[in-house]
Every structure is written in structure tokens, then in C-alpha cells.
Amino acid sequence: xxxxxxxxxxxxxxxxxxxxxxxxxxxxxxxxxxxxxxxxxxxxxxxxxxxxxxxxxxxxxxxxxxxxxxxxxxxxxxxxxxxxxxxxxxxxxxxxxxxxxxxxxxxxxxxxxxxxxxxxxxxxxxxxxxxxxxxxxxxxxxxxxxxxxxxxxxxxxxxxxxxxxxxxxxxxxxxxxxxxxxxxxxxxxxxxxxxxxxxxxxxxxxxxxxxxxxxxxxxxxxxxxxxxxxxxxxxxxxxxxxxxxxxxxxxxxxxxxxxxxxxxxxxxxxxxxxxxxxxxxxxxxxxxxxxxxxxxxxxxxxxxxxxxxxxxxxxxxxxxxx
Numbered sequence: 001x002x003x004x005x006x007x008x009x010x011x012x013x014x015x016x017x018x019x020x021x022x023x024x025x026x027x028x029x030x031x032x033x034x035x036x037x038x039x040x041x042x043x044x045x046x047x048x049x050x051x052x053x054x055x056x057x058x059x060x061x062x063x064x065x066x067x068x069x070x071x072x073x074x075x076x077x078x079x080x081x082x083x084x085x086x087x088x089x090x091x092x093x094x095x096x097x098x099x100x101x102x103x104x105x106x107x108x109x110x111x112x113x114x115x116x117x118x119x120x121x122x123x124x125x126x127x128x129x130x131x132x133x134x135x136x137x138x139x140x141x142x143x144x145x146x147x148x149x150x151x152x153x154x155x156x157x158x159x160x161x162x163x164x165x166x167x168x169x170x171x172x173x174x175x176x177x178x179x180x181x182x183x184x185x186x187x188x189x190x191x192x193x194x195x196x197x198x199x200x201x202x203x204x205x206x207x208x209x210x211x212x213x214x215x216x217x218x219x220x221x222x223x224x225x226x227x228x229x230x231x232x233x234x235x236x237x238x239x240x241x242x243x244x245x246x247x248x249x250x251x252x253x254x255x256x257x258x259x260x261x262x263x264x265x266x267x268x269x270x271x272x273x274x275x276x277x278x279x280x281x282x283x284x285x286x287x288x289x290x291x292x293x294x295x296x297x298x299x300x301x302x303x304x305x306x307x308x309x310x311x312x313x314x315x316x317x318x319x320x321x322x
Contacts, residue, residue: 012054017066019092021077025066026050030058035298035309036098037129039065040090042108042281043217044178046072048196049107052189053283056291061103061298061306066093068113070213072200081213082220087113087120094124101126103309105294107283108255109134109221112233119236127243127305129294132252132280134221135259136230136237171201182280184251189284237267243305244270245297247290249278271301 013027026047037057039050047065054063067074069089070081079085090113094102104125106114111133118125169177175197179186186194204210224233244267248260257274264272273293275282282290298306 012051017093017096019089019096021069021079022074023066023069023089023093024073025064025093026054028054028058028063028065030062031060032062033310034060034062035126035306036102037061037063037105037309038090038094038097038102039063040104040106040110040114041065041068041071042106042110042134043221044071044214045107045110046197046200048072048193048200049281050105050283051196052193052287053291056287057294060295064097066090068110070210070217073203075207076209076213081217083109083113083116083217083224084220086217087116090114090117091121091124101308103127103129103298103305105129105131106133107131107281109217111135112221112224115237115240116233118242119239122239122241125242126308127298127302128240128245129297129302130244130246131282131290132248132255132260133246134225134255135263136234137225138256138259138262171198171205174201179281179284181253183285184249184277184279185285188286190287193284237263243302245294245302246270246272247282247293248272248274249280249282249285250274250276251278252280254280271297 012029015025015027017023017025024047028050039047039054041047041049047067050063050065054065057063066089068081068086069079070076070086079089101124104114104117104127106112106128108131111130112135114125114128114130115133118128175194176186179189179194179197183189224230246260246263248255248257250257260272260274264270275286275289275293278286278289
């Protein structure tokens with residue numbers, strides 16, 4: 001594939017960028033000269049995870065959201081789907097989309113990738129907005145059902161059987177199951193946003209290799225946050241100098257709020273806010289509150305980051321394709 005194709009949708013443009021293979025991303029719009037926010041979804045997610053919150057930010061900010069390799073509509077096509085490979089893909093995406101540093105907004109695995117990106121290439125990241133990021137494991141009491149689910153999914157035989165069962169569910173049932181796990185109350189998600197998730201799930205049914213890609217991703221996330229490689233992850237986080245906002249749902253079943261509290265103690269310069277009665281995806285479940293907190297931070301403690309992410313001349317991939 002060469003160049004970019006574009007498909008108009010309500011509230012955004014769905015576009016394709018060639019980064020050693022097709023990468024789908026959503027351009028949510030915003031002022032051409034505004035600070036750039038690049039949104040990075042979590043494990044098993046996609047760019048539409050940002051469909052509820054992005055329109056609440058585009059009055060001031062230019063917002064993009066890629067589908068990482070093996071996620072959403074970006075098929076792996078021989079590319080890795082682990083944390084390191086998708087960090088490299090994100091780096092290339094930012095190089096294509098901006099002429100200077102950007103604000104990275106990451107949820108779950110996307111928060112992990114954003115943290116590692118800011119550590120590895122600090123000149124490309126003006127600031128971090130982390131929503132329930134996958135942080136190094138801390139002593140806590142995680143939800144036992146969630147712990148068992150993730151542990152079983154990486155076992156070759158059991159994991160394959162679980163994925164076979166999930167594939168037999170309708171796209172609507174798949175999305176409902178995921179949202180019930182990630183949210184305190186999934187009914188808070190706008191109906192049109194849920195429908196967009198169902199559309200992605202329906203299209204992915206025709207893809208090959210998605211079970212392999214997902215397993216590689218989940219193993220990589222668990223290894224990065226775990227006992228052995230967790231120390232390396234902690235060291236990478238300790239090198240980050242840019243402003244950081246960390247928002248965490250108090251009732252997150254996947255990443256316990258204890259992890260965010262540990263991060264707040266270790267990194268006192270970070271702005272850390274707990275969101276009561278919210279789960280793992282505040283950008284979907286509490287989009288208005290989350291947008292207000294982000295906007296307030298970008299106007300105060302994160303103001304320097306917003307200024308650095310404002311670039312007068314930005315690379316335009318559509319113009320490059322012409």
C-alpha cells in the first residue's frame with residue numbers, strides 16, 4: 001500500500017497511513033495550529049475507544065488516534081504486536097503526523113506504551129495524559145476473576161479454547177462483554193459510540209491471525225509490568241521529565257487503583273487524580289468529567305506541555321500522498 005486513503009465518518013475522518021503496511025487512524029479534527037494530542041488505545045482496543053472524548057477536546061486541540069498493529073482495523077501483516085513493536089510503530093506515526101513534540105494520551109496498554117515512548121524519545125513527547133495506564137505490578141488484591149482470565153488466556157490450549165468461545169459470540173455480545181469488564185456501568189457510554197465499537201468488531205471477524213496477535217500483546221504487557229521486566233519498566237518511568245497527568249478509575253478491575261497510588265508516591269511531580277465510581281476506561285464511561293480534568297490540567301500544571309505541542313508547521317500526510 002502506498003499513500004493514504006480517507007473515509008468520512010460522523011465526527012471524524014478514517015484514514016490509512018503506510019508504515020511498513022497499512023495503519024488505520026482516526027483524525028478527529030481540531031484547530032490546524034492547535035496542540036497535537038495523539039491517543040493510544042489499550043489491549044484489545046482501537047481508535048474508536050476515543051470517540052466519546054475526542055469531540056470534547058477538539059475545540060482547542062488537534063486529535064489523532066491510530067489503531068496499533070494487531071488491533072482495530074490495523075492488521076499485523078508481519079509486524080509485531082508486542083509492546084516494543086507498537087512503541088516503535090507509534091514513534092513512526094508521530095514522525096509522520098507532527099513536526100514537533102506531541103501530547104500523548106494513553107489508556108491501559110496505551111499508557112504503558114506512552115510512558116516507554118516518553119522515556120525512549122523524550123524530544124517527541126511534550127506531556128503525558130495517562131488514563132488507567134498499565135503500570136508495574138504492585139502488592140495489591142486485584143479482582144480474582146480478572147487475574148484468572150488473563151492467566152488462562154496465555155496458556156496455549158486453554159487460551160485457544162477461550163478465544164474460540166469468544167469468536168462464536170456476535171459482535172454486539174463481544175462488545176457488551178468487554179465493556180462490562182472495563183466499566184462500572186457500561187450504560188454510561190453513548191449508544192452511538194457503542195455502535196462504532198460493534199462496527200469494528202464485525203469487520204475484524206474476517207481478519208486472520210487475530211488470536212495470535214492478541215496473545216502476543218497480552219503476554220508482552222504482563223511481562224513488561226511483571227516481576228522480572230517490571231524493574232526495567234520502573235527505571236524507564238523514572239527518567240521521564242515531561243509533565244504528567246494520571247487519571248485512574250477508583251473501581252478499575254483490571255489495573256487496581258493501588259498502582260496509581262504507588263505511582264503518585266514515587267513521582268510527586270505528577271498530577272494524579274482518582275475518579276470515584278469509574279472503571280478502566282474513563283474516556284468512555286465518564287468522558288465529560290475526564291475531558292474537564294484534562295482541559296483544566298492543560299491550562300495549569302500541563303500548560304508548558306500544551307505550548308510545546310503547538311507547532312506552527314505540521315506535516316500533512318494527505319498532502320504528502322498527492
